[in-house]
Structures are given as structure tokens and as C-alpha cells.
């Protein structure tokens with residue numbers, strides 16, 4: 488069994504402040520350790536479920552050299568391999584080769600979710616809202632659509648209660664979720680201790696991988712329309728001559744194609 492662990496940092500237990508997730512801040516070192524240990528918990532669970540190949544892909548843009556490179560390599564479980572990519576969704580090889588399931592660890596809720604700890608979509612500075620064929624989505628939706636492009640189902644999502652709720656609404660009741668904190672606001676939460684969170688994630692990963700057909704691979708639909716409402720007029724202006732992209736108004740673009748991945752590629756990597 489081949490398992491992809493796709494991860495973000497804001498949804499990790501013990502993390503609640505931006506200073507824990509941004510490179511260059513003293514608290515970032517603590518955040519990286521908490522993050523790495525949650526990944527290890529998912530790896531242990533996958534291994535216990537019979538995974539023979541486990542590849543971890545960090546999708547957190549911490550800034551500086553830590554972007555997509557926040558895990559403490561020295562502390563990672565030897566049962567996994569890990570990818571440091573240059574751009575988010577830039578690494579697709581493991582999915583292309585055929586992956587049995589994905590586990591999403593440390594996810595946060597979409598921008599505008601009141602009880603979502605550190606909630607945002609892609610960029611807190613530039614992005615306001617994102618839709619796939621009319622459905623409002625966050626980063627779980629993006630990563631799930633990426634997996635779904637190659638037929639890989641997402642069977643586990645961990646994060647705060649808001650991220651788990653968002654994931655279940657999108658992917659269905661068959662999804663296993665592990666809630667490690669209850670957001671009280673964007674930068675406050677009632678949390679499990681990291682040790683307890685890791686136990687639950689290990690158990691959740693093992694259980695989720697025992698039934699790979701519990702969740703269908705996610706497909707936003709064909710043809711596919713990706714709509715982004717930005718916070719300012721700059722990003723749409725930079726995309727105005729991009730093939731397949733139309734400006735709906737000064738802050739909103741729509742990218743249309745036969746399938747989600749084509750629609751995503753034709754604007755996301757160009758912006």
C-alpha cells in the first residue's frame with residue numbers, strides 16, 4: 488500500500504499563533520517540532536495499517552528557506568520519505584505513479600471561518616474566496632482535487648474542529664477526521680496536549696487506511712471552473728492575458744478547462 492501524507496502546519500495541536508508557523512520567529516522552532524511529531528504519528532499509523540511506501544509532502548509556506556520545508560528532517564520517522572517542493576502542488580510524481588490513499592495532517596479551515604484557527608485560503612494577504620464549480624472550498628479542497636486527479640482518495644483529515652467539519656462537508660461522511668483543537672477564534676483555541684493529539688492521529692490513520700473505499704476520490708467536476716476572488720486588483724491584472732482565464736470583475740478571475748487540474752495549472756503557476 489502506497490500512502491501520501493500531505494500536510495500543513497496551522498492545524499497541528501499546540502499551534503495557535505502565526506509566530507509558531509512563520510520562519511524567522513523564535514517560536515517557529517517549537518512549531519516545527521510539534522508539526523514533525525504529528526507527521527510521525529500519521530506515519531506510525533500508516534505503517535501499522537500495512538503501508539509499504541509512505542511519502543510526506545509539506546505544503547506549508549513558512550517563508551524563507553523553510554517554505555515547503557518546515558519539517559525537522561532529523562526527527563522524522565525512518566519509515567517515511569519526504570519531499571521538499573519548490574511550489575505548492577508542484578510535486579505530483581507519487582500520485583502519478585499510483586497512490587492508494589492520502590492522509591491530510593495539520594489542515595486549517597478556509598478563509599472567513601470564524602472558529603478556524605489561523606484560517607485562510609492559499610494566501611492570507613491576497614486571496615479572499617475560492618470556488619470549484621460554484622462550491623466554496625479551502626486548502627483541503629485544493630489538495631483533495633490534486634489527489635483526485637490521479638484517482639487517490641483522501642481518507643483522513645486532521646486539524647481543528649472547523650477544518651474537520653469543512654473536510655467532511657466536502658468529502659463525505661466516510662472520511663475519518665481527528666480534531667486536535669477547538670478554535671475559539673482565529674488565534675485562540677482549546678487544545679488537546681500534543682501527546683494526546685498524536686495518539687489520536689496514529690489511531691485515526693490506522694483506522695482510516697483499513698477501508699480505502701470509504702471515501703471516493705474527489706473530483707470537482709468536468710468541465711471545471713475555478714473562481715478566485717482576490718483581496719486586491721493586482722493579481723487579476725497579472726493574469727489578464729493568461730489562456731483560459733477571464734476577469735469577472737477587477738478582483739475576481741475565473742479559469743475554465745475540461746478538468747480541474749488543467750483549470751488550476753493555467754492560472755495558479757502563472758500568478
Ligand SMILES: [Zn+2]
Pocket residue numbers: 495496497546547548
Ligand atoms: Zn500553512
